Amino acid sequence: MLEVRNLCAAYGGPDVLSSVTLDVKAGETVAVLGANTAGKTTLLRAISGLIPKARGHIAFEGTALMGRPAHAIPGLGIGHVPEGRHVFPRMTTLDNLKMGAFLHRGAGDIPARIERVFALFPRLRERQGQMAGSMSGGEQQMVSIGRALMGQPKLLLLDEPSHGLAPIVVDELHEAIGAINRQGVSVLLVEQNAMLALSVAHRGYVLEAGHVVLAGAAAELSADPGIRRAYLGV
Ligand code: ATP
Numbered sequence: 001m002l003e004v005r006n007l008c009a010a011y012g013g014p015d016v017l018s019s020v021t022l023d024v025k026a027g028e029t030v031a032v033l034g035a036n037t038a039g040k041t042t043l044l045r046a047i048s049g050l051i052p053k054a055r056g057h058i059a060f061e062g063t064a065l066m067g068r069p070a071h072a073i074p075g076l077g078i079g080h081v082p083e084g085r086h087v088f089p090r091m092t093t094l095d096n097l098k099m100g101a102f103l104h105r106g107a108g109d110i111p112a113r114i115e116r117v118f119a120l121f122p123r124l125r126e127r128q129g130q131m132a133g134s135m136s137g138g139e140q141q142m143v144s145i146g147r148a149l150m151g152q153p154k155l156l157l158l159d160e161p162s163h164g165l166a167p168i169v170v171d172e173l174h175e176a177i178g179a180i181n182r183q184g185v186s187v188l189l190v191e192q193n194a195m196l197a198l199s200v201a202h203r204g205y206v207l208e209a210g211h212v213v214l215a216g217a218a219a220e221l222s223a224d225p226g227i228r229r230a231y232l233g234v
Pocket of ligand 1: 011016035036037042
């Protein structure tokens with residue numbers, strides 16, 4: 001579904017991604033693990049057309065993405081949940097969700113899509129009239145994911161959804177990620193919390209200073225003693 005080949009990216013200085021190659025197959029959840037500054041966010045931003053200096057090859061369902069403007073990417077079926085959530089703080093939860101359908105391919109049934117988001121995150125139904133900026137961090141993450149789902153993506157890019165959240169909320173979010181995947185949406189999940197990411201992913205890649213240094217099935221990665229020491233902190 002998603003093919004990334006020899007992707008290099010920079011912000012004006014040296015490359016922060018060096019020849020990164022990875023795939024996401026239809027129906028998969030794939031984790032990208034790595035320490036701070038490994039380049040995980042840059043990878044997702046490059047897929048979404050947000051890194052002008054990216055080089056290499058990215059294709060989604062056979063369509064080349066390089067050189068396409070960022071606003072054209074969601075319409076192809078790629079939803080992006082950015083690091084830091086970026087909800088519209090002075091809009092209600094419901095209006096944030098509706099904004100996610102704004103650039104959507106096809107007319108579609110917006111109330112039905114909202115209903116699907118509420119089924120996934122019942123708390124958002126309760127809080128639909130509340131300003132998103134006054135919600136808790138976990139609730140804002142739910143709004144951000146829900147907003148991306150309103151575009152009916154085939155592939156969801158999730159950037160550190162658990163960052164800064166209490167463990168109980170993190171568990172809730174990861175259950176939701178599993179449910180989203182079971183509904184047929186492929187997921188590319190960036191996480192520093194490697195154990196958690198591997199518990200929902202089918203496969204994983206480890207990024208170190210802009211290079212893919214390891215790749216494998218989630219079960220293999222989480223069982224490997226070297227990886228457990230280096231990346232899982234156990
Ligand atoms: P984190 O978990 O801290 O977000 P990350 O693995 O997502 O880390 P990136 O955010 O992709 O890493 O950053 C990779 C490198 O690119 C870092 O060295 C960072 O300082 C640099 N970088 C990121 N964004 C910019 C920017 N807008 N301008 C210049 N350099 C940047």
